[in-house]
Amino acid sequence: MKRALILCPGRGSYSRNDLGTLDGLVSESLKPFDDIRASAGRKTVRELDAAERFSARQHIAGENASILTAGITLADLDQLDAERIRPVAVCGNSMGWYTALGFAGALSLPDCARLVETMGQYQAGNVIGGQIVYPLTDAQWRMVPSRLAAVEAAVAAITDLSWSIRLGGQAVLAGTEAALAEAIARLPALTVGSYTYPLRLPLHSAFHTPLLAGASQRAHTDLADLDWRTPRLPLVDGTGNIWRPRHADTEELAGYTLGEQVFGTYDFTTMLKTALREYAPDCIILPGPGSSLGGAIAQTLISEGWQGLDSKDAFTARQASDPILISLRWPDQRALACR
Secondary structure, eight states: OEEEEEEEOOTTOOOGGGTTTTTTOOOSTTHHHHHHHHHTTOOOHHHHHTOSSOOHHHHTSHHHHHHHHHHHHHHHHTTBOTTTEEEEEEEESTTHHHHHHHHHTSSOHHHHHHHHHHHHHTTTTOOOSEEEEEEOBOTTSOBOHHHHHHHHHHHHHSTTEEEEEEETTEEEEEEOHHHHHHHHHHSOOEEETTEEESEEOTTOOOTTSGGGHHHHHHHHHHTTTOOOOOOSSOEEOTTSOEEOTTTOOHHHHHHHHHTHHHHSOBOHHHHHHHHHHHHOOSEEEEOSSOOTTHHHHHHHHHHHTGGGOOSHHHHHHHHHHSOSEEETTSHHHHTTTBO
8 A cells, every 4th residue: 555645736737638537537525516616606617627618718717727626636536546545644736725625624525615616716807916937947857046046036126026836846926917027027038848938827816925915814704614623634734834633723724724825925845845754655646637736746856856866857767667646637647546
């Protein structure tokens, strides 16, 4: 049996290649997410996933992308083979923290669905600022100090520009339109594959920055009656803090989730390094939708030198022989973890 770290993806993970992910998939965990949408007269997760065509306005917009991501993640995790996989800790990227709370039992699934749907609906017609992505690693996924220095200098110099997510080998920056325009002009242009960076993320607000303080205040009121519980599995949050079974303070957990998690930098890199060092998992399970976090996970493993990994080539070779990262969107890897 493999000891697994579960890492839940954030909004924006669902792409046109993910249409039909839920076709034929049986999941009890998905029901509360479909129910809350149906009761509000909105398209359910299954209906969004079953669309004939991918639409950015429908599938990327925060009011749909959040619950679509969380629902598919939990449906995927329902398929894990309990005889081969034993979760030892749970974490998530950005909005994936909400999904992690549900999987770890810190919130019931109906309350988890309400949290995800409430925060997602705050984005309906209300995109605040935006996010850009900038790569920090070379072709072998090793950190390039000069790129990190350029990002740090830009954040220090530009008003209303902040670190949004420290995402392995990528910097996710966020801020006002003026701040993003200045950052895009200031950071050296880079072409990686078919993309040119800095790259603007579509329909994203300035998540995890002070610009979202209003959403935090609103959430404290709208979600004051959520029934918080001590988790059944350890949770590692976006600061690297661990919320432990039987010991986690539920009031503090609620405060972090509706407070700092909303308007403070989400440090994915520290989160993952903490989980690796504390729980030494045999593998990392990345449920769907998509597998876009694979690069950030690999880059973090490389920067940590985890189990001797020191380059993209070394990671690729390891994946070919004994995958340390099991992405449930890849059929060959899914077969290693699911029924």
